[in-house]
Amino acid sequence: MSTLQEIVAHCEELAFDLSFKRAGAWKAQGKDRVVIGHLPVYFPREVIHAANGLAVGILGGGDKKLIIKGDAYYQSYICHMPRSVIELALDKHFDDFDGFIFPSICDVIRNLSGMFQMLGEGKFVKYLDFPQNFKHHIGGTFYRYELQTVLDEIHKLNGVEVTAERLNHSIGMFNLNRALICQLYDIRNEFPWRMTAADVYHVVRAGYVIPVEEHNEILSQVIHLIQKEAGNPTDKIRVLVMGAFCEQPPVGLIRTIELAGCYVVEDDFLLGARWIQGDIETGSADPMEAITTAYLEKSTFSSSVYDVGNPKEARLIDLIRRRKVDGVIFAAPSFCDPALLDHPILQKECNDKNIRFISFLYSENTGQFKVIKEQVGTFSDSIKLWD
Amino acid sequence: MSKDVSKERSMIIQKEMISGLFKELSMAKETGKKVVYTFVPGNISELILSFGMLPVYPEINALQAGMRKKSADYIRDAEQHGHSEDVCTYVKCDVGMMLNGNIGPTGEKIPAPDLLLLSYTGCFTFLKWFETLERLYPGVPVALLHTPYQEAHKITPEMTTYMVKQLKEEVIPKMEMVSGNKYDEEKLKSILRNSSKVEDYIIKIFETTKNRPSPIDAYFAGVYYIGPINSGFRGTPEAVNYYAELYSEILLRVEKKLGPITPEGEMEEERFRLVVEGPPNWTHFREFWKLFYDMGAVIVASSYTKVGGVYDMGFRVNPDKPLESLADYCMNCYTNLNLQQRTDLLSKCITDYHADGFLVNSIKSCNSFSAGQLMIMQQLERTLEIPIGFIESDLVDPRYFSYSNIKNRLESFFQMLEQRKMIFTQE
Ligand code: SF4
Ligand code: SF4
Numbered sequence: 001m002s003t004l005q006e007i008v009a010h011c012e013e014l015a016f017d018l019s020f021k022r023a024g025a026w027k028a029q030g031k032d033r034v035v036i037g038h039l040p041v042y043f044p045r046e047v048i049h050a051a052n053g054l055a056v057g058i059l060g061g062g063d064k065k066l067i068i069k070g071d072a073y074y075q076s077y078i079c080h081m082p083r084s085v086i087e088l089a090l091d092k093h094f095d096d097f098d099g100f101i102f103p104s105i106c107d108v109i110r111n112l113s114g115m116f117q118m119l120g121e122g123k124f125v126k127y128l129d130f131p132q133n134f135k136h137h138i139g140g141t142f143y144r145y146e147l148q149t150v151l152d153e154i155h156k157l158n159g160v161e162v163t164a165e166r167l168n169h170s171i172g173m174f175n176l177n178r179a180l181i182c183q184l185y186d187i188r189n190e191f192p193w194r195m196t197a198a199d200v201y202h203v204v205r206a207g208y209v210i211p212v213e214e215h216n217e218i219l220s221q222v223i224h225l226i227q228k229e230a231g232n233p234t235d236k237i238r239v240l241v242m243g244a245f246c247e248q249p250p251v252g253l254i255r256t257i258e259l260a261g262c263y264v265v266e267d268d269f270l271l272g273a274r275w276i277q278g279d280i281e282t283g284s285a286d287p288m289e290a291i292t293t294a295y296l297e298k299s300t301f302s303s304s305v306y307d308v309g310n311p312k313e314a315r316l317i318d319l320i321r322r323r324k325v326d327g328v329i330f331a332a333p334s335f336c337d338p339a340l341l342d343h344p345i346l347q348k349e350c351n352d353k354n355i356r357f358i359s360f361l362y363s364e365n366t367g368q369f370k371v372i373k374e375q376v377g378t379f380s381d382s383i384k385l386w387d
Numbered sequence: 388m389s390k391d392v393s394k395e396r397s398m399i400i401q402k403e404m405i406s407g408l409f410k411e412l413s414m415a416k417e418t419g420k421k422v423v424y425t426f427v428p429g430n431i432s433e434l435i436l437s438f439g440m441l442p443v444y445p446e447i448n449a450l451q452a453g454m455r456k457k458s459a460d461y462i463r464d465a466e467q468h469g470h471s472e473d474v475c476t477y478v479k480c481d482v483g484m485m486l487n488g489n490i491g492p493t494g495e496k497i498p499a500p501d502l503l504l505l506s507y508t509g510c511f512t513f514l515k516w517f518e519t520l521e522r523l524y525p526g527v528p529v530a531l532l533h534t535p536y537q538e539a540h541k542i543t544p545e546m547t548t549y550m551v552k553q554l555k556e557e558v559i560p561k562m563e564m565v566s567g568n569k570y571d572e573e574k575l576k577s578i579l580r581n582s583s584k585v586e587d588y589i590i591k592i593f594e595t596t597k598n599r600p601s602p603i604d605a606y607f608a609g610v611y612y613i614g615p616i617n618s619g620f621r622g623t624p625e626a627v628n629y630y631a632e633l634y635s636e637i638l639l640r641v642e643k644k645l646g647p648i649t650p651e652g653e654m655e656e657e658r659f660r661l662v663v664e665g666p667p668n669w670t671h672f673r674e675f676w677k678l679f680y681d682m683g684a685v686i687v688a689s690s691y692t693k694v695g696g697v698y699d700m701g702f703r704v705n706p707d708k709p710l711e712s713l714a715d716y717c718m719n720c721y722t723n724l725n726l727q728q729r730t731d732l733l734s735k736c737i738t739d740y741h742a743d744g745f746l747v748n749s750i751k752s753c754n755s756f757s758a759g760q761l762m763i764m765q766q767l768e769r770t771l772e773i774p775i776g777f778i779e780s781d782l783v784d785p786r787y788f789s790y791s792n793i794k795n796r797l798e799s800f801f802q803m804l805e806q807r808k809m810i811f812t813q814e
Contacts (some may be wrong), residue, residue: 073761074781076475077751082758106511109761114726118762126537129727132514132531133553142549144534149539171796306505308515308521308529335473336752341515344469345522361473 002324007218008199011206016064022095022210023056029194032158036150037094038101038111039085040119040246040305042275043128044291047147049170049212050162051154051221056097057208057272060084061366072089073115079335080363081247082112090198098157099124101150106338107352124153130295132306133244142290147288167287170177173236175279181207181218182274185266187223189323192238193231195222198254204270205248237383240325241267242330242346243339245302247364256369257329261380266323268302275300275366305339312342313349320355326383356383395648397633401614404625406493409617410665412441413495424500424520428694429508429534429634429717433622433704434558437575438566442619443497449480451492453783461487462784475512476752478519485523500525500566504558504705506532509694509722510755529794530561534717537725538750542718550714574711578622579706585621586698589613589629592760593699596687597635598741600657602640606649606686607676609668617695658683659804661776662736664690664729664763665748665756668780671788675780676766678794682801688727688736690756692719700732726759728767737771746776751787774807776800 002010014022014082020035027033034053038045045055061067061084069090070083088094099122102113113127128146130216131139132180151162167378174342181204188200203222207215239262257264277298281290301315328350341360350357358379360372400574415422421440423432427447435442452458459481468486470479471481484490491497503520507513521529532553533544559570592612603609612633620626646654650673660692663686670676680687696702702719706714717723724732737745745767747756767776778796781787 050519072765075749075751075757075761078754078758104511104536107754108758110511111726111754113538114729115762116760117725118727118730118766127536129533129535129538131549132533133549133557135556138549138556139533141552142545145549303515304511305532308531312518332471333515335754337474337512338515339476340471341478341512341519344472347517349467361471383571 002221004195004199004230007222007225008202009204012202012276013134014145014200014209015205016060016062017209018064020056020095020096020209021109023054024306026054026211027096030361032160032331034098034154034157035096036099036101036154037097037122039103039112040206040272041103041105041302042272042299043101043103044147044295046167046170046174046291047151047162048154049173050167051151052158053098053154054162054211056090056131057092058085058100059205059208060246060364061088063252063367065309067365071118077110078334078363079333080110081245082108084364089097089116089119089325094121097122098128099153102127109246111172118352120253123157125151126150130305136293136296143292143295144288147291150162164285164287168282168284171280171290172282173216175282177207177212177219178274178276179218179279180223181256182221184219184226185274187226189265191229192265194226194232194234197258197264197267198251198256201251201254201269202273204273207273235384236261236263237326237380238263239324239329241269241331243330243336243343244269245304245339247272247333247336249331249362250364250366253331253362253366253372256373259291260373260376261384262329262376264273265325266319271300271302278348282305292345303342313346316346316352317349326356328355328357329363329378329379330357332359334361334363392655395636397629397636398611400625400629400632401611404615404620404629405618406610408441409491409493409495409497409776412443412485414496415441415498421501422498423502423565424665425504425506426508426511426513427508427617428722429532429615430620430695431506431558431713432534433503433575434505434554434562434577434713435619436622437580438569439466439631440502440566442564443500444618445481445520448484448491449477449498449783450669452480452484454668454672456542456726457484458670458783459785473756474752475516476739477615477784478516480513480783481516482519482523500527502701502803503527503529504532505529506534508534508720509715510537512755530558530810532558534719534723534724537718537728540725540728542715546718547711547714550717551710556715566705575709576706579671579704579709579712580623583621583703583706585616585626585630586696586703588634590698591618591690592630592634592637593688595641596685599741600646600654601660601685601687602637602645602647603768604649604680604686605692606663606670606689607649607679607804608647609689609692610688613692613695616618622651623807629771630687631776634707647680647685651677651680652678654680654683654685656683657685659687659744659801660687660740660742661744661746662686662688662733662740662742663731663746663748665696666691666753666782668788669783670781670785671785671790674790675793678797683788684801687740689723693732696718697721697724697732697768700733722755724787726762730761730763733763734767736769737767737773742773743798744810745771746800749777751781751814752784753782774800774803776803783791
């Protein structure tokens, strides 16, 4: 058993390995193995797993990739992540990838899928239209059709038949993965001093680029280690960070928030890993239906899903209460329409419910945190002083 | 430039149509007519009309506010209410307009909606926009029509089925509930028969730019020509009449070899023929247009005039299959085409309309259009070896319209076109 520091360091290396070496090594071990990249937010990775594939989350280059060519593909008033994804593609970081999935979350991602098609990246590029209709026989049927097109593409590549048994097994693996991540968040919620938010981030993010079996092992080890008391509680406020579901904040920003007097006890950083709330049925004779049902009935709330009949502000307040949060930090990527158009709605609710919040913008490659540190520090002090 | 700026009959007809609609809207509460808010791309106005309801298009109100120089204040008010500087300015303009009493372009109040019809074709911001509207008008039912994107360069039967099911089980029942009328397929079919006639006229009208000189400007004047189909008249006898009149006026111009009409009269010498991608700027529309006609530049095709439907690739509504046809219409709108399809369509326009250059007006607040435009430019430059120009502005936020910047860029672009012409002439 390694120490927590060793595991976190290993995860950090995996999470930010922009050459995706672990995926390449995994693929080299079997002739019919495929690596499929997917953009944020959510994709049911079980489906790829069952087709003998590794679903790898593409989250941009963060602050680790210098943008030289990417800027020639995007105007200055478009968020940063797609330009680093293009940079990675042009610099051949995705050479081990067989296909790409672009979930329907915004116009930028949608058009990025077209750019990948035009660049001839991978053997297939699929823009996956997540239904906004949540009735089984309408949106559900369409969702199944969309997932089937992904399976058909993979089948063309490796000929693997996805049986109910295989898919049920894969669902089980990811159920465990989600349960472990939730357990990690729950422990940290109760004892936030035992592990920093940045460390949790690294551990969860590593799961985006390695086989789920390995990630489950890592998570189990981490959970085992943080069951024991470690460190000392300090006088920090408990915050929820919201708005970062797609372009990821630089880890320096997460650290800054905690250094400025906050415990990040809840966030939407790597939301796809916890998208489905609870388990997906594993014993079904029709596991695709089980996956579909989970999307329709157990999805979390996000800026990319229309919330008619299930208002996001109520869900936010519920989360705030459950996590016993003192304040909310709305941190969104610059120029991110989905996140930023949600903020007035969510902030009004916070105002109405007397929940303190601050907001600021970031880019995945933001390098200076001085202003943010001061802003968060003042926020934390004011809550400590008045509440 | 000839200074004859007398209004043509079609202009008068359009003005009457639009002001009639706003009058009707202002009296909707008294007359009991139900009001549906919806969007231009993929607008299923025929269905709305078949239930006897009146449509309102928030983007049209926003662009009108931009033209009437009201958008800056509206946007400022929305930003004071927590909206970010970084997001689509149409949304902020609309929110600001509501905060200021919802007074429409004709000075009359626009009634609150009875139904929010969220058919969000080719743009995710519509979805966010309606989440905002839903909260501004609590309790108003929302009918959501999700239009799948043409990601695989085609419309599959599954996509159409998904949309038709939504129409049958989500949209129509809500329309029945709100209007108190039953769905009448025969009525819808007869409305669609008019739409099909209108579509034919639209194609013929925009194809007249193949002539030299082009009798119309397909961007600056084009946005007026698509006014009726984008503001709720598709499928009405008034629209058929308007487009018939417009077409005959244009044919007359072709016969007389006349250039396009501009706000300062007729353009006399056609020097450059351009294809333009991206919406126009509304806050400085006249100055913007003048930069072109002063240089003898005429726009022979534009993608913006296809946001409310792409007809030049053969699509026509089929009145015999009304719901399938409405679904396919939605999926065929310009911003619902994938990037390669958009590039191919622009390429076809450049070739078919014998354009000398291609210009992108990149809109700061519109990711739906802007994301990917640089790639479109790269590909067109490579495949057609045509001069490419690039300018940036915004739809309705005057802070992002820099006259001198745009003028400089356009001047260099026109110089490039001029030089190329000279080389070709010498050759
Ligand atoms: S950061 Fe926002 S705008 Fe950019 S790709 Fe992600 S969701 Fe879209
Ligand atoms: S992003 Fe563009 S297409 Fe979408 S609502 Fe705004 S202006 Fe319209």
